[in-house]
Amino acid sequence: MYEVTPDVISIEEVTNKVVRPEAGAIVNFIGTVREFTKGKRTLSLTYEAYPAMAKKQLERIGNEIQGKWPDAKVAIAHRTGKLAISDIAVVIAVSTPHRKDAYEANEYAIERIKQIVPIWKKEKWEDGEEWIGDQLEKTNYPDGKPEEVKAP
Amino acid sequence: MYEVTPDVISIEEVTNKVVRPEAGAIVNFIGTVREFTKGKRTLSLTYEAYPAMAKKQLERIGNEIQGKWPDAKVAIAHRTGKLAISDIAVVIAVSTPHRKDAYEANEYAIERIKQIVPIWKKEKWEDGEEWIGDQLEKTNYPDGKPEEVKAP
Amino acid sequence: MITVQCFAHLREQLGQDQITVEKEKLTVKELLKELTDQYAIQTDSLMVAVNEEYAEPEDSVTKGDRVALIPPVSGG
Amino acid sequence: MITVQCFAHLREQLGQDQITVEKEKLTVKELLKELTDQYAIQTDSLMVAVNEEYAEPEDSVTKGDRVALIPPVSGG
Numbered sequence: 351m352y353e354v355t356p357d358v359i360s361i362e363e364v365t366n367k368v369v370r371p372e373a374g375a376i377v378n379f380i381g382t383v384r385e386f387t388k389g390k391r392t393l394s395l396t397y398e399a400y401p402a403m404a405k406k407q408l409e410r411i412g413n414e415i416q417g418k419w420p421d422a423k424v425a426i427a428h429r430t431g432k433l434a435i436s437d438i439a440v441v442i443a444v445s446t447p448h449r450k451d452a453y454e455a456n457e458y459a460i461e462r463i464k465q466i467v468p469i470w471k472k473e474k475w476e477d478g479e480e481w482i483g484d485q486l487e488k489t490n491y492p493d494g495k496p497e498e499v500k501a502p
Numbered sequence: 503m504y505e506v507t508p509d510v511i512s513i514e515e516v517t518n519k520v521v522r523p524e525a526g527a528i529v530n531f532i533g534t535v536r537e538f539t540k541g542k543r544t545l546s547l548t549y550e551a552y553p554a555m556a557k558k559q560l561e562r563i564g565n566e567i568q569g570k571w572p573d574a575k576v577a578i579a580h581r582t583g584k585l586a587i588s589d590i591a592v593v594i595a596v597s598t599p600h601r602k603d604a605y606e607a608n609e610y611a612i613e614r615i616k617q618i619v620p621i622w623k624k625e626k627w628e629d630g631e632e633w634i635g636d637q638l639e640k641t642n643y644p645d646g647k648p649e650e651v652k653a654p
Numbered sequence: 655m656i657t658v659q660c661f662a663h664l665r666e667q668l669g670q671d672q673i674t675v676e677k678e679k680l681t682v683k684e685l686l687k688e689l690t691d692q693y694a695i696q697t698d699s700l701m702v703a704v705n706e707e708y709a710e711p712e713d714s715v716t717k718g719d720r721v722a723l724i725p726p727v728s729g730g
Numbered sequence: 731m732i733t734v735q736c737f738a739h740l741r742e743q744l745g746q747d748q749i750t751v752e753k754e755k756l757t758v759k760e761l762l763k764e765l766t767d768q769y770a771i772q773t774d775s776l777m778v779a780v781n782e783e784y785a786e787p788e789d790s791v792t793k794g795d796r797v798a799l800i801p802p803v804s805g806g
Contacts, residue, residue: 362513365532371587374536377529377608380517381806384526384599397603397805400798403782405806428805435523440806447536456529460601460806467806468779468798470738480764481739482804533730538715549729550662552722554728555706580729592730612730620703620722621729633663634728635699 352408353427354469359419359438367425368445370473375449377456383433393474397430397439400468404428407467411459415444419455422446426459428469439471504560505579506553506621511590519577520597527601529608533592535585545626549582549591552620556580559619563611567596571607574598578611580621591623656680657724658689668693669677671716674695683711685721732756732791734765735798740776744769759787761797775802 351367361380368376383395412424428440442459446452463469472481503519513532520528535547564576580592594611598604615621624633656675665671675688682704686697701724702709708724715721732751751764758780764774765785777800778785784800791797 360514361517361530365513365530369534369588371537373534374539376511376532376534378517378532379601379604380528380530381601382521382525382528382597385523387526398741399805400735400737400779400782400800402796403779403798403800406782427516435589436525438519441765449531449533449609449612452531457601457605462804464806466784466803467805468737468803470801471804472738480650481742481801483739483802550665551729552659552661552706552724554702554720555703555722555724558706616727616730618708618727619725619729620661620727622725623728624662633666633725635663637728 351425352405352412354399354404354408355427355429356431357429359427359429359441361438361441364441365443368423368443370423370445372421372447372465373423373445374444374447375452376445377449377452378444379440379442379456379460380438381460383435383437383439385435390475392433392435393404393411393476395439395442395474396432396436397428398472398474399428399430399432400469408463410466411462414462415455415458418458419446419451423454424455426463428463428467430469442456456493503577504557504564504578506551506556506560507579507581508583509581511581511593513590513593516539516577516579516593517595520575520595522575522597524573524599525597526599528595528603529598529604531592531594531608532590533610533612535587535589535591537587539625542627544587545628546583546584546586547591547626548624549580550622550624551580553582553583555620560615562618566614567607567610570610571598571603574603574607575594575606577596578615580615580619581620583636609610656685656717656719658685659720661722662725664695664723664725668695679714679716681711681730682709682713682715684710685715689723697723700724704716732761732793732797734761737798738801740771740799740801745770753793755790755792757787758785758789758791761791762787765799773799776800800803800806 425443444452444456575597577595596604596608681715682702731795758778
């Protein structure tokens, strides 16, 4: 149900993992590579993962969701490697008997992915490239390390 | 972008209609036929539409979304005819630059579909069948007409 | 003559997918009254669509318009 | 010897995907201090994972554990 993969992600395939007779609603989140962020043009993204831990953390998110929405079933696939504009980086599928829960649990999953799953993205622009530094997508590491770091 | 069809709906196909470089987030809602509702087992559903008007009302929902979330792009497909358990009845895809809007606009779309789009479902159970009578899925028409109807 | 399309339980109840009223022009409200008298259907929870848009009771319906009775919807 | 995996900007900065500390057992906090001294990396915003779980400063790290430095993540 949880996958970190260098291969193209199929929305249908991830969705099919959560289809079941008890479910009447499935909500998917599909993260794609956006061309412009705050006016700056992205050429490509590269995702690097710590695969074994990333899979474990995705499972943890699934367990957290099970605790909060016991009727939900979750599947997540996150891609690694170099992605072009509009390529799919992540697919989250959540099925529930009733739709409200599916929206909520799905949004919870993407928030948590951005907090705890060891996957990093490097943005490539026309004038350079940088590792993106925090899960809120607000900080860049212009010289390859977090800005807020002080000498220990 | 808006379709009412007797054919099987492809999630990928509906999703692909909203993929674009400006979007970083796509949220899908996929309505599937649920087997049990309040303990009662459904064998199949039949959806009947007033196709020309249903398409027009789906377009209206798209326009409403454009007004509320100007950056959103929406595609909707609703199936008609006889559906088995877990078959897809409806797919809504919404793409936006940022994910919060995609969740909100998508949920708005399904709420509005249940209010204004002239499509009706007939549930078939082991002991009979009934047209489902209101958009909140709370009222059945046990004798083929709304319970609350009084003589005019 | 005005032709009125019917769907779902109404279609089944009437045994036909359209019914007619021998008028050239009338309001939505008058149309519903005619249908009630002629076909013994209960119209309290029905909406009327004229040319694929929901119509108000005082809107007028003219011969040639595409008219339909819309029971509470249950798609999605 | 404890082997520590590195990712993303850290991997590029160090020019290698793992670094080592000549210890048999120490705490996460001590490990970070060792790495700072030995490799001149800044560790304030780094988390440490031990056997694929996030570890606390007082947790212990033993030779044979799978250890990794986790910069702030940016997946999704």
